[in-house]
Amino acid sequence: MEVQTAERHARLLDVVEQWRREGDGEGADRLAQAAVRMARAHEPQVVLQVVFAGLFSAGKSSLLNRLTETALRAVGAVPTTAERAALDLPGSGGCVQLIDTPGVDSTDEMHRRITEAALQEADVVVLVMDYQHVEAEANLRLAQSWQREGRPLWLVINQIDKHLDLEGPFDAFRRRIQQTWTNWGIRPDAVFCVSAAGDHPVSELEQLREALLGLQDQAHELAPRAAAAEIREIIREHVARVIEDRRQTVEEAVWSALGWLPYDQAEAETLLAERTARLEEIEQRRMADRQALHEAQEAALAAWLRLIELAQISPHDTTELGRSYVESLRPDFKVGWWRSADRTAAERRRRLEAFAEALREKVRTNLVWPLQNQLREFVQETSWADAGWLADVDGVAVEVTEAALEAAVKSGALISDRYPYQYVKDVTAALKGELRGKLQTMAEQWFAAALAKAAEAAEADAELDVLRQECDALRAWLALDAAALAEEERWMQQCGV
Ligand SMILES: Nc1nc2c(ncn2[C@@H]2O[C@H](COP(=O)(O)OP(=O)(O)OP(=O)(O)O)[C@@H](O)[C@H]2O)c(=O)[nH]1
Numbered sequence: 354m355e356v357q358t359a360e361r362h363a364r365l366l367d368v369v370e371q372w373r374r375e376g377d378g379e380g381a382d383r384l385a386q387a388a389v390r391m392a393r394a395h396e397p398q399v400v401l402q403v404v405f406a407g408l409f410s411a412g413k414s415s416l417l418n419r420l421t422e423t424a425l426r427a428v429g430a431v432p433t434t435a436e437r438a439a440l441d442l443p444g445s446g447g448c449v450q451l452i453d454t455p456g457v458d459s460t461d462e463m464h465r466r467i468t469e470a471a472l473q474e475a476d477v478v479v480l481v482m483d484y485q486h487v488e489a490e491a492n493l494r495l496a497q498s499w500q501r502e503g504r505p506l507w508l509v510i511n512q513i514d515k516h517l518d519l520e521g522p523f524d525a526f527r528r529r530i531q532q533t534w535t536n537w538g539i540r541p542d543a544v545f546c547v548s549a550a551g552d553h554p555v556s557e558l559e560q561l562r563e564a565l566l567g568l569q570d571q572a573h574e575l576a577p578r579a580a581a582a583e584i585r586e587i588i589r590e591h592v593a594r595v596i597e598d599r600r601q602t603v604e605e606a607v608w609s610a611l612g613w614l615p616y617d618q619a620e621a622e623t624l625l626a627e628r629t630a631r632l633e634e635i636e637q638r639r640m641a642d643r644q645a646l647h648e649a650q651e652a653a654l655a656a657w658l659r660l661i662e663l664a665q666i667s668p669h670d671t672t673e674l675g676r677s678y679v680e681s682l683r684p685d686f687k688v689g690w691w692r693s694a695d696r697t698a699a700e701r702r703r704r705l706e707a708f709a710e711a712l713r714e715k716v717r718t719n720l721v722w723p724l725q726n727q728l729r730e731f732v733q734e735t736s737w738a739d740a741g742w743l744a745d746v747d748g749v750a751v752e753v754t755e756a757a758l759e760a761a762v763k764s765g766a767l768i769s770d771r772y773p774y775q776y777v778k779d780v781t782a783a784l785k786g787e788l789r790g791k792l793q794t795m796a797e798q799w800f801a802a803a804l805a806k807a808a809e810a811a812e813a814d815a816e817l818d819v820l821r822q823e824c825d826a827l828r829a830w831l832a833l834d835a836a837a838l839a840e841e842e843r844w845m846q847q848c849g850v
């Protein structure tokens with residue numbers, strides 16, 4: 354027991370030092386005082402502090418005069434008591450101190466603070482009320498807020514000599530006030546009806562005295578419990594102070610995002626869930642839009658490729674010119690006898706040029722122009738197309754050159770009868786392939802740009818910005834409470850309470 358107490362005391366003083374280093378001098382001072390009280394609470398001779406508090410003129414000082422059988426405390430109809438005063442309860446051997454305090458509703462702010470400080474150190478809190486104001490909201494609120502963990506709350510109804518018979522039996526009053534307290538969630542540990550002014554048939558002043566004297570037997574239980582409760586309160590206030598700055602910043606962000614502050618954790622969580630759901634909905638829609646755009650692009654490209662595929666650039670007469678050129682390349686092809694070599698070469702040249710010219714014409718009119726027209730029309734009529742793309746369309750073309758036609762000839766195949774037709778097929782396939790390559794390169798650039806632009810537009814959505822800001826602010830706000838709780842938990846463990 355002794356070792357445990359000494360160890361806890363040392364730990365409390367460690368925390369006091371930490372708080373002081375971290376700049377919370379006020380919290381450190383209060384914790385140091387509480388540490389002293391905690392140590393005293395474990396000593397063999399414990400002095401209990403029973404704090405008498407309430408609205409002014411309730412009769413606190415008059416009651417203490419009766420209990421101490423003195424006239425030490427001044428009494429009066431206007432706010433009279435201005436400071437804390439401790440009186441020994443006769444018969445308690447100095448073990449029970451009765452603390453007189455100023456009225457909490459006094460217009461003097463200092464009075465309220467003195468009482469608040471006394472309450473923090475209380476082992477038992479006695480709320481004194483005058484008979485005529487027992488059911489007043491001010492008293493009900495005091496009872497609610499003084500009902501703190503670790504400190505018994507006694508309710509004393511004073512001035513019962515003011516009860517008039519025409520108000521009905523006193524028992525009926527007692528039952529009614531008990532019901533009111535229940536309705537307000539007030540569960541006193543004891544209730545006494547007294548008259549400090551004089552003796553009264555139903556006064557329970559002697560019972561109150563007995564109960565106060567009886568506290569001595571519970572002193573070793575009450576005092577440590579009250580001290581621990583006080584330390585927990587001090588810790589909560591310390592944490593609230595420390596995170597106050599952070600809370601202000603976070604709450605300002607919530608204010609500017611939402612326009613109000615959530616009432617509690619549960620509301621903030623609901624708000625966050627709603628917004629997260631909406632964000633997901635938007636994300637789904639964006640994915641669907643993106644998919645639709647992608648499909649439209651695939652469809653457009655497929656149509657263009659089909660146009661290339663189906664374009665007729667080697668009709669019968671063109672094919673014949675190709676065949677006739679290839680046949681002229683055969684080794685046995687010869688024109689005339691006189692200066693035959695020259696004339697053969699000239700004939701070959703003529704046939705090549707004729708084929709090239711015809712093919713050029715067909716490629717232009719049946720392939721390149723129709724494709725370019727379709728591309729221009731697409732750019733002009735498609736909502737997601739960029740007018741700047743029109744300039745690219747001219748680049749989607751192929752050249753038919755004599756050199757390429759000559760190079761396409763496979764000399765090893767010349768002897769085959771079927772080769773000339775195959776040659777024309779090869780040449781047209783190569784031209785279409787080249788055009789297809791250019792088209793695909795260009796379309797890839799167009800489509801990527803369109804997707805990027807759509808993504809950018811979706812990102813610029815004002816609702817999205819608002820939702821993200823709200824979510825960030827709410828998350829930060831929720832994290833704050835969790836952080837505060839974790840912080841409180843940490844200090845309480847460190848202080849051993
Ligand atoms: N009739 C009647 N008057 C009382 C009783 N108790 C106190 N009084 C009167 O009520 C007035 C206020 O009493 P105090 O004891 O000064 O009250 P207090 O709660 O100490 O007031 P503050 O110190 O000002 O907060 C005085 O005039 C008392 O004489 C009582 O039981 N019956």
Ligand SMILES: [Mg+2]
Pocket residue numbers: 413414415427428433434453454455
């Ligand atoms: Mg007084």
